[in-house]
Amino acid sequence: MQKLVIEKTSSTPYIHFDGDAGYLQIKGESYPENVAKFYTPILEWIRNYLDQESKEMTVEFKITYFNSSTSKVFMTILDLLEQGVIKGRKVSVKWMCDEDNDIAIECGEEFKEDLNQLPFTVEVVKGEE
């Protein structure tokens, strides 16, 4: 599958999809004016990837700030990934957060709480940026 790279803006995160490596990274802040519009291609990509490929998939979130609409989209993404796992795909999610960002850590734990099948780890890292 083709790569998908979306550069970050002040209100949207950096998106990096590497189909060959089975790797998706979402990194930055997320409060787009139109959340649905921004995330539609990404949701499409995930759906297609899960349908067409059989490789392992790793999804890495490194989000410092996000709004309510984004949290809804993240849950949709996690739901898609969990459906993938239920259908037998190997998928894992890493929620990376800076050790100083208590809220990001707490939000990661909240996302994790509702997942049954999808491996989801909260990784606290020392601030780099």
Add this chain to the structure above:
Amino acid sequence: MNEIFAKEEQVAAIAEKLLQSRVFSSAKDEQNYRDLFEEYKTLLKQMIKVVKLSDLIQLELKTVSEKLERVSQIDSLTEIYNKRYFNEAYLREWSSAVRANCPLALLMIDIDYFKKYNDTYGHLQGDKCLKTVAAEIQHSVNRPRDILARFGGEEFIVLLPETGINGAAYMAQKVSDNIEKLAIEHAGSVLDKKVTVSIGVAAAHPKDGDNMDMLLKQVDHALYAAKREGRNCAREYDLSQDTGY
């Protein structure tokens, strides 16, 4: 958290009952209904989570914004209010004085020969001196509504609501005496080799439509008079001495 979703819980309970009562006309209908209900439960869970996450983030934003507001009002060196906060407070107290028909006063306080102090002891020691003087003024001016702010480099301003010229002059003398009592060594000062302050004093009984900058000008004039007349003293604003610049 779940109580705010009581209606949703109620709907779920009704759906559950319907499924148990086996009122469906066909197995297919029942399955469709069951699938929809599962979807509903998932989406409800998501909704509850979105609200919870939003609350978390909003609380954090509120805390940060309160912290920022506090920081924006405080002078970082002396930890007393800054000029921005003074300007807000002055406007508020001026309007309040107009409404309540009562006086208000200002003290403008300047450390004598402060440039020489910095030249003699260095800027770090100069900063320390500013902090000590600020703390002493704060200590001397201690009624709840009085406001002390750093106005400029070595200049402080005190806002005294509901205070006339006599009360303000009394406060000024108290501040001046207390600073002198600190006996901070100042080899560059001709005034007993100690840190002292000059203070301008002005008061007004503001009426609607009066210009609030006038009192600031007056207290500035009074400070210059105190400087002119030998420093280490407080002077009240005197109209006859006003050069009207």
